[in-house]
Amino acid sequence: MCCPFCSLESTRKWIENEHPIAFADAYPMTDGHTLVIPRQHASSIYELSEQQQSAVWALVAEVRQRLLIGMKPDGFNIGVNDGLAAGQTVEHAHVHIIPRYTGDVPDPQGGIRWIISEHAKYREK
DSSP, X not given: OOXXXXXXXXXXXXXXXXXXXXXXXXXXXXXXXXXXXESSOOSSGGGSOHHHHHHHHXXXXXXXXXXXXXXXXXXXXXXXXXXXXXXXXXXXXXXXXXXXXTTSSSOOTTGGGGGGXXXXXXXXX
């Protein structure tokens, strides 16, 4: 199976350092939705060394800062889908950085809890 992230075109790369690469998500949730991936193929971020994981999270922080300055979002969803049951569709570790804006959904309360919608309104129970 060919990994689309391992064969990423250089023109898609936005920011990179020794271990990870950042690029725009091909199917963005919002403007600025960015992925950070390790250069080394690994299905899970937890298959990487501590040094590689640290480099990934450092680039996540840099991407977040650049998006904050450039796009001025009101918040972010930052996360990892780790495994098929968690919704991971590309078997190459990656972190989503999704800028969020006031009013982009009617009620953002619950955030990622909307993955399992009956848990989203947890404060009402």
